[in-house]
Amino acid sequence: MSTTNYDIWREEVAGRANVEDSPELLAYYQELESLKTGALWTVANKIEPWQPKSGSVPVLWRYRRLREHVLRSVALVTPEKAGRRVIYLDNPGRQEVAAAVGWLYSGLQVMHPGERASAHAHSASALRFIMEGRGAYTIVDGHKMTLDANDFVLTPNGTWHEHGVETDGLPCIWQDGLDIPLVNALEAGFYAVHPELQQAVGYPVDDSVHIWGAAGLRPQDVGWTKPYSPLFKYQWEPTYEALQRYAGAREDSPFDGALMHYTNPVNGGHVMATIGASMQLLRPGFTGSAHRHTGSFLYQVARGRGHSVINGERFDWQERDIFCVPSWAWHEHVNASATEDACLFCFSDLPVMEKLGLYREEALADNGGRQPVLTRPAT
Numbered sequence: 001m002s003t004t005n006y007d008i009w010r011e012e013v014a015g016r017a018n019v020e021d022s023p024e025l026l027a028y029y030q031e032l033e034s035l036k037t038g039a040l041w042t043v044a045n046k047i048e049p050w051q052p053k054s055g056s057v058p059v060l061w062r063y064r065r066l067r068e069h070v071l072r073s074v075a076l077v078t079p080e081k082a083g084r085r086v087i088y089l090d091n092p093g094r095q096e097v098a099a100a101v102g103w104l105y106s107g108l109q110v111m112h113p114g115e116r117a118s119a120h121a122h123s124a125s126a127l128r129f130i131m132e133g134r135g136a137y138t139i140v141d142g143h144k145m146t147l148d149a150n151d152f153v154l155t156p157n158g159t160w161h162e163h164g165v166e167t168d169g170l171p172c173i174w175q176d177g178l179d180i181p182l183v184n185a186l187e188a189g190f191y192a193v194h195p196e197l198q199q200a201v202g203y204p205v206d207d208s209v210h211i212w213g214a215a216g217l218r219p220q221d222v223g224w225t226k227p228y229s230p231l232f233k234y235q236w237e238p239t240y241e242a243l244q245r246y247a248g249a250r251e252d253s254p255f256d257g258a259l260m261h262y263t264n265p266v267n268g269g270h271v272m273a274t275i276g277a278s279m280q281l282l283r284p285g286f287t288g289s290a291h292r293h294t295g296s297f298l299y300q301v302a303r304g305r306g307h308s309v310i311n312g313e314r315f316d317w318q319e320r321d322i323f324c325v326p327s328w329a330w331h332e333h334v335n336a337s338a339t340e341d342a343c344l345f346c347f348s349d350l351p352v353m354e355k356l357g358l359y360r361e362e363a364l365a366d367n368g369g370r371q372p373v374l375t376r377p378a379t
Contacts, residue, residue, distance in 0.1 A: 017041035052294060054326035055093040056101045058310035063131070063320035070108045070173055079117045085110055086176060089322065094181070101324035102296025103182035104275075104349060109163070110173045111136070116164035119194035125228070125272045126155040126178040128163070129300055129345055131320055135169015138162070140232050142202035145209070147174075150236030150302050152262060152345070156228035156272050157183075160199050175300055175322065177347045179274045208232045212265045215242070229264035229271040236302075240343065243281040254289040254369070256333070257282040269351075276350040282306065282335035282342040289369030290332040293361035295353040297325040297346055304342030306335045312374030330364060330371055 019041050032038050070087050079085050088107035089100040100106035113135060129152050130136060136147040140161045145153055155161040165172050183189045211219050212231040224230045247258035259280040262271050270276040305318040310331045315323050325331045335342040353359040363369060
């Protein structure tokens, strides 16, 4: 089959539309529209692409620029009036759904010592990654967790949860991550405020870590059947130590260095049903090869500095910066330091991709696995 014949076959036989408008067809389309119907061939090329075409664009949010605006909000609104004092990340290609990338929402929340948000619950799954400050805490269904920088905490869908900062603490900023756009797209979103506005702490502080946080050990006679991890808090120090041991015991992935997923200690699966999270270590001088995969991924730099090339655009990042990789976008990561590790925290919709059988991945075969940089480094 020649290339020309194959192109014709692709368009006319394999479900692609190649129909020219005529007065008769246009009149026909209007009649269909009046019946609240339409001809598939008029939209087939849009709704059934040959490969994923993300509406999201790669974005780098620089923390040093955002921080002053996040802190400024403290003088402008209170947590009580704002509900949640958050500056959200708005991807230019997903503004209609307020998403940072794909169907994932993200924002930076700030609270001052003594502030405490009201307890609430919602259909969206949520996570927090602590960026700076001291004295932050989260309460989830009566379980209170104290939080330090680079700690990762869950507030699964349907749970009562609230956040605050102790009176003797320091101003705290953390990244929120939720699947609000996905839940709204499924038209399944509910939101409720706790009838007493605050919830009582019903367990010892940090009990989930004490019960479930021992690596390789599972507690006896502690039943857990909920579809999310009982370990609500994943601490930074044990995470970084695990990454270092892992990196020292095996060769790097050519794409991701030493990559480890946060898991549910009950079954080894993802921490929540719709949101997964990971941390990866890039050794000094690591230069990754390019690959792409389905699913939307949002990274925060937990340690170090470097750059990533996403669909030919270079983004130089440093600690606390956030950047996104849209679905099916070529990407590669580089650690710019010759002496220091770089660590990237990431949350994604990987559990959804896997459960629906939609996850696909491929490596870049050309140019030695490196993308040509099509644009100048982002500033």
